Amino acid sequence: MSTIHSRPDEFIATEHKPGVWERSRRARTAILYLLPSIILFSVFVFYPMFRTIYLSFFLTDQAGDAAVFVGLDNYKYLLDSPAFLNSAKATLLFVLYTVPAGILLSLFLALLANEKLRGIGFFRTIYSSTMGVSVAASSVVWLFMFHPSIGMFNRFLALFDFPQIQWLLDPQWALVSVAISTIWMNTGFSFLILLGGLQNIDEHLYESARIDGAGYFYRLRRITLPMLSPTLFFIITISLINAFQTFGQIDILTKGGPAQSTNLIVYSIYREAFVNYQFGTASAQAVFLFLCILVATILQFRFGERRVHYQ
Amino acid sequence: MKKVELIGISKSYDRQKDVISNIDVRIEPGEFFVLVGPSGCGKSTMLRMIAGLEEITGGTLKIGEQTANRLPPSRRDLSMVFQNYALYPHLSVEDNITFGLDVKKVPKAERKKRAQDTAEMLGLTDYMKRKPRELSGGQRQRVALARAIVSEAPICLMDEPLSNLDAKLRGHMRSEIRRIQRQLGITMIYVTHDQVEAMTMGDRIMILHEGKIQQIGSPIEIYNHPANPFVATFIGSPPMNLAQAEADPGTSSVILPGGEPIRLPEGAFEGIGKGPVTVGIRPEFLMPAQGTSEHPVFRAEVTNVEVLGHETVFSFLAGTEEWTAKWNGQWQIQPGDRIPIALDEESICLFDAKSGTLMKKPAARQLSVPAEGAAT
Ligand SMILES: Nc1ncnc2c1ncn2[C@@H]1O[C@H](COP(=O)(O)OP(=O)(O)O)[C@@H](O)[C@H]1O
Ligand SMILES: [Mg+2]
Numbered sequence: 001m002s003t004i005h006s007r008p009d010e011f012i013a014t015e016h017k018p019g020v021w022e023r024s025r026r027a028r029t030a031i032l033y034l035l036p037s038i039i040l041f042s043v044f045v046f047y048p049m050f051r052t053i054y055l056s057f058f059l060t061d062q063a064g065d066a067a068v069f070v071g072l073d074n075y076k077y078l079l080d081s082p083a084f085l086n087s088a089k090a091t092l093l094f095v096l097y098t099v100p101a102g103i104l105l106s107l108f109l110a111l112l113a114n115e116k117l118r119g120i121g122f123f124r125t126i127y128s129s130t131m132g133v134s135v136a137a138s139s140v141v142w143l144f145m146f147h148p149s150i151g152m153f154n155r156f157l158a159l160f161d162f163p164q165i166q167w168l169l170d171p172q173w174a175l176v177s178v179a180i181s182t183i184w185m186n187t188g189f190s191f192l193i194l195l196g197g198l199q200n201i202d203e204h205l206y207e208s209a210r211i212d213g214a215g216y217f218y219r220l221r222r223i224t225l226p227m228l229s230p231t232l233f234f235i236i237t238i239s240l241i242n243a244f245q246t247f248g249q250i251d252i253l254t255k256g257g258p259a260q261s262t263n264l265i266v267y268s269i270y271r272e273a274f275v276n277y278q279f280g281t282a283s284a285q286a287v288f289l290f291l292c293i294l295v296a297t298i299l300q301f302r303f304g305e306r307r308v309h310y311q
Numbered sequence: 312m313k314k315v316e317l318i319g320i321s322k323s324y325d326r327q328k329d330v331i332s333n334i335d336v337r338i339e340p341g342e343f344f345v346l347v348g349p350s351g352c353g354k355s356t357m358l359r360m361i362a363g364l365e366e367i368t369g370g371t372l373k374i375g376e377q378t379a380n381r382l383p384p385s386r387r388d389l390s391m392v393f394q395n396y397a398l399y400p401h402l403s404v405e406d407n408i409t410f411g412l413d414v415k416k417v418p419k420a421e422r423k424k425r426a427q428d429t430a431e432m433l434g435l436t437d438y439m440k441r442k443p444r445e446l447s448g449g450q451r452q453r454v455a456l457a458r459a460i461v462s463e464a465p466i467c468l469m470d471e472p473l474s475n476l477d478a479k480l481r482g483h484m485r486s487e488i489r490r491i492q493r494q495l496g497i498t499m500i501y502v503t504h505d506q507v508e509a510m511t512m513g514d515r516i517m518i519l520h521e522g523k524i525q526q527i528g529s530p531i532e533i534y535n536h537p538a539n540p541f542v543a544t545f546i547g548s549p550p551m552n553l554a555q556a557e558a559d560p561g562t563s564s565v566i567l568p569g570g571e572p573i574r575l576p577e578g579a580f581e582g583i584g585k586g587p588v589t590v591g592i593r594p595e596f597l598m599p600a601q602g603t604s605e606h607p608v609f610r611a612e613v614t615n616v617e618v619l620g621h622e623t624v625f626s627f628l629a630g631t632e633e634w635t636a637k638w639n640g641q642w643q644i645q646p647g648d649r650i651p652i653a654l655d656e657e658s659i660c661l662f663d664a665k666s667g668t669l670m671k672k673p674a675a676r677q678l679s680v681p682a683e684g685a686a687t
Contacts, residue, residue: 204397207364212411212462213385222410226401309401 049290056283064279074284084285086260087268090175094264095243097179098186102239103232105183106190111220113191114198124195131188135248142181143168143253171261174254178262181249186242190235197231198224229308237300244293265289312340312498313375313388313465315361321369322356322522331356331522334370340465343492343499345513347506349545353522354502355394358468361500362391374466389466390459394474396451398443404454405430405439411462429461432491449480460491466498473508485512506546510534518542535675536660539667540589543660549594549624552634555664556590558583565590565661569630573607575656579671587664594624596658596673597636600651607656613648627652 031038056074058066078084113124130138145152146167154164167177201224209219225232247266250256256263256271263271265285273282315338322331331353338344346354359365361372363384372379374387390411398407405426412422430436433453443451452472459467472488473481489512492499503509509516510530518525518533518541525545526538537543537551544550557566560580564572565588573590600608611627611634623642626635627650636652644650657674 202395202397204393204395205399207362207384208391208393208397208458209410209414210364211362211384211389211391212414214410214414218414223399229401 052283052286054283055279056287058280060277060279062277064273064277066280070280074280075288077281078284078288083260083263084268087263087265087285088288090261090263091244091265093175094179094182094246094262095240097176098182098243098246099236099239101179102183102186103190103236106187106194106235107232109187109191110194110198111224113195128188128192128195130185131192133185133188135185136252138185139181139249139252142184142249146177146181146253168254169258171259174258174262178246178249178253181253182243182246185249186239190239193235194228194231197228201227226309233300233304233308236304237297240296240300241293244289244296312496314338314340314373315466315498315500316373317361317370318373319370320357320360320367320372322353322360322365323368326368329369329522331360334524336517336524336527338498338500340498341496343489343501343512343514345509345516346500346502346519347509347516347545348504348519348525350504352519354504354519355470357519358391358470358500358502361387362389362468363387387466388464389468390462390464392455392459392467392469392472394471396443396455396472396475398451398454398458400443403440403442404435404446407443407454408435408457408461411458425461425463426457429457432460433457433487448476449484452476452480452484456488456491460495464497466500467492469499469501471503472501473503474505481508488512506548510546516546518545520545531677536669536672537591538669540591540662541667543591543662547593549635549637551591551593551660552597552629552632553589553591554629554632554634556588557586558588558661559585561585565659567630568632571609571630573654573656573659575659575671579659579661583661583670588670589662589664589667591660591662592634592654592658593673594635594637596655597634598653598655599638599642600653606653608651608653610649610651613644613646613650615646616642616644618642 055064055066057069057071058074059068059070061067109127113120113127144150148154148164148166148169151167153167157164165173168174205223205227206219209223214222245266246264247270250262250264250267251270254262256267266289269282269285269289272278272285317334317336320331320334321329323329334357346357348354356365360367361374363379363382367380374382374389379387399410402410408426408429409417409422412425417425426439427436430439433456435450435453435457438446438450438454443454446454452475455472459469469488473484476484485508488499488501501508501512513530515527516530516533517527520541526533526542528536530546533542533546537546540551540553544553554567556568558580559566559572560583562572562574563577563580564574566572567590598606611629613625613627614633616623616625618641620641621639623638623640623644624635625638625642625644626633628634658676659671660669660673661671662668663670
């Protein structure tokens with residue numbers, strides 16, 4: 001006993017100053033747990049992202065390696081380039097055409113399919129089925145439907161003696177046509193998410209409102225939409241990001257034409273990089289798109305989240 | 312204030328099996344009517360039919376003088392409190408309370424005033440700006456209550472409104488709901504599975520079992536004269552003790568399965584023949600044998616003892632059945648003891664062994680205190 005108390009100075013010294021190794025113990029444990037996702041993210045997200053940003057400051061050779069450092073010249077070039085500005089404008093229009101219309105349509109279908117009727121399961125399956133069709137397959141189907149002479153739409157117009165429309169060949173119509181097919185493709189997913197959100201709302205709220213005498217639209221406005229707001233917020237964010245990144249249907253339906261009218265940014269990046277081998281300006285476009293989506297999402301969180309009611 | 316009348320009401324969800332059959336009852340204006348029964352017996356279904364949330368598949372429902380079978384819920388002049396309260400989670404307490412008034416386009420000033428008055432009545436004034444999730448269970452319950460009261464509907468329906476509260480709060484809210492109902496004079500139809508709530512709150516109780524009425528009456532009437540063994544065991548805690556026995560009018564006694572005969576007073580067997588009967592006796596009429604010579608005494612082995620402070624509840628073997636007795640005071644009894652137990656033979660009831668109908672009522676046991684100063 002007394003031996004311990006006889007040398008208090010040594011005792012304090014060892015207890016007082018744990019080394020860096022000791023102190024970082026918890027951090028090291030945490031990193032160990034995070035390691036698998038850090039590795040995955042590094043390989044598939046962080047490395048490509050930083051490589052893109054890096055490349056956007058260079059002119060590249062045929063193999064896509066950085067050749068000449070040009071600073072911000074790629075960005076300057078882009079902002080002066082009518083082709084890129086046209087792409088940006090087309091992308092913006094495309095987002096405006098597809099996101100609000102697509103969400104309203106899915107919401108409408110989800111509200112219909114949320115009614116308790118016999119055989120409603122059939123409609124729920126049908127409405128969500130577009131989720132199970134790949135972009136490529138459905139684009140091919142739409143390609144046929146838009147066909148000027150044998151396509152369904154023009155046949156239909158002919159029935160009523162309306163003038164024919166060159167859906168995918170007319171620069172006035174091409175973007176709208178692609179938007180229509182995109183809305184159709186996205187409806188399944190949005191519908192399913194919104195229907196799930198609707199089914200999560202406690203049935204008793206509606207019963208209580210019915211006893212109070214609230215009509216359908218009153219209930220929709222004061223119960224359904226506020227209670228659905230987190231789901232709506234989620235689906236708006238996802239749809240927005242998806243619309244900015246549209247590629248597959250453009251490639252199959254129009255290849256960016258006619259007259260560049262459907263040359264959305266992601267398609268333009270692809271063309272710049274893999275057709276023109278301009279990896280520098282392609283990377284600069286990618287960074288630009290990244291910033292646009294980032295800003296749009298931040299704005300949405302800023303202004304949208306206030307109106308969202310979380311449970 | 313309005314009456315509610317059910318005439319031959321039945322309900323079937325699948326068009327084959329009735330979950331509610333042939334309910335005939337008249338709920339008087341201003342009455343506190345309790346619907347009680349075990350879980351799944353159809354209480355909620357019945358209440359929801361009255362509210363108009365569930366279709367009535369047979370019979371006639373009258374609210375006031377009007378046939379209401381096909382009236383939409385909003386035109387039945389009633390309010391309803393749900394078991395899970397059904398508060399709007401995205402609205403403040405005040406908006407929750409005024410929701411129904413807003414629907415009915417009540418002017419804003421009046422809306423505000425009525426919400427304030429109701430909130431005051433229920434002690435909610437400090438919470439008007441809060442969201443439901445920021446309230447305790449008891450406060451949420453009050454908001455649900457406030458929402459029903461503020462509508463000033465003459466009829467109020469409640470579906471197990473207290474079952475999510477802890478025991479102490481439940482006791483408190485019981486008297487509060489009763490007080491408000493008296494104060495406003497509304498007709499209350501109150502559903503519960505808790506017989507204590509039924510006994511303490513109801514002017515009249517209706518006991519439901521598997522969709523059928525077992526008995527309707529005042530709490531004391533039902534406690535004293537249960538119509539059948541189901542009611543006898545459902546109402547009262549611990550439940551009434553039952554045993555299959557043999558009636559022998561010749562010797563004016565019933566013979567318990569153990570072979571033990573109990574002599575009943577003269578005239579007890581009026582209209583009862585020799586044969587099997589169900590004997591029932593409430594736990595409080597199985598008394599300590601000390602000092603009582605007028606009651607028959609038998610000895611039994613104690614199987615379980617609970618001392619509750621003011622009373623002692625223990626079970627013992629009566630022939631083949633396990634019975635419980637409730638004695639006042641703290642008794643030093645151990646499981647395994649054989650103790651003498653006196654049986655108040657006048658308090659025995661006899662049920663028909665097959666149909667279960669009450670054949671012999673127990674003697675009346677009501678006490679009264681002469682009121683002081685009242686008689687002048
Ligand atoms: N929507 C429904 N569809 C089919 N059967 C139901 C439905 N609601 C209740 N039931 C059945 O009706 C019976 C009574 O239910 P309920 O009225 O909820 O009982 P309680 O409220 O007394 O517990 C139960 O057997 C239940 O399974
Ligand atoms: Mg119920």
